[in-house]
Amino acid sequence: MLELKHINRLLCTALAAALLVGCASKESQGPQITLQDPEQTPRERWSDAMKILRDDLNIKGQKDVPAETARQYGLITGVGEPARGNQGGLDKLVTGISGYNSPPTGFSSGAALGMGVFLFLTPTGEVTQPWQVHQAAAWVPAEKANSMEDAIQFVMKTWNESRGSTFSKATTIKVYPSIVADFARGQYANPKDMLLKTPIPPSGMPVDGPSFAPKGKYYGPIFLSGLQSQLTVDASKSSTDKDKALRLLSSKLPDWFVIYNSGQPKFGRKVKPFPPSILVAGKEYFFIGN
Structure with a gap:
């Protein structure tokens, strides 16, 4: 590698x-x-x-x-x-x-x-795709929960505690458990749920863990829907740029949490651009091939 x-x-x-x-x-x-x-x-x-x-x-x-x-x-x-x-x-x-x-x-x-766009363009007039927005997901070790419902509650508690120690003024905007990433197909059961932004929650028994976590059984993946909005307000209220905010937040999360930083393209002169990456427990992986 x-x-x-x-x-x-x-x-x-x-x-x-x-x-x-x-x-x-x-x-x-x-x-x-x-x-x-x-x-x-x-x-x-x-x-x-x-x-x-x-x-x-x-x-x-x-x-x-x-x-x-x-x-x-x-x-x-x-x-x-x-x-x-x-x-x-x-x-x-x-x-x-x-x-x-x-x-x-x-x-x-x-x-x-470096103040220009990075690896992506958001095509005008096209539907937003999952890779164009920030995402977060968790796989809870089976020994930390008795069911998927317990695992979801544990994820939300862990997430909010980490936000509390990262941002001086965390917003009240919430994230919600989702079976898939934001803007992915199958996220909502019907148009009403889509309008209300109520995604289908994950369900099921423990499965093999993700590639970045220690081997074992996990409840997941549990995606956090609404991260983009929550992060934008958290970072703004705490006077922190989103790139730094994501890295700080990741450093306070356990190694069964992953954040996809979708990057920031150039938008005028006041927005600081940054490259997309994957964040796991503070470690950053860039999109540079082998």
Whole structure:
């Protein structure tokens, strides 16, 4: 498995922003680099983040940055520093972005590129997909609950206690147990429940645990519906950006909880973008292929 070097999140964001725009923009004058589509890529080349997202959370749509490209920009262990000329390569990618503005005072062009979009576009006029929003799910160890109902209560208690120690002013907006991720098919039993945002809760007996947790039997997955809204208000009221909030929250959760950070695209000059990732007990996995 290829490991990230002590990752420079800004460089990672900058690189992927360039890749996305390089692939999507017909006007781009920079190199055309294709992101790694898991549907057409051998499983052994998937990132660990991709395996968790698809195998455990059953969420599709995200793509990996190819390992070769990550090596080129020094994002993988074994490459001490970006190769000579890599900053120039970033500059070329920057200048090829349609609508790119000059870097703010004090920012290099590479850093400014980090203020662009990352691995995804939300297509105008299309229905939101699960991979385009933040998600959270839990698998409760069988020894901690006597039934799925007990497990759900334990998840909510654990989640709210972690939020309480993460945010100085946690919102009263609630999350609800769901059988699948937000915006996934089969989340609601009928149109009325969809309108009221009352998802179908999980049910059933213990099953084998997710790939990121210790082996054993678990109740799950138990998805937390409404995370996007709750997190937005929690972070805003506590004057914390969502990227930092998700990482802090994950560090306070047990290793049977997983958070999918869907990333933040550029939106004006005041919104700080950040790359998508998978978070487990404070450990972060990026979408960089093997």
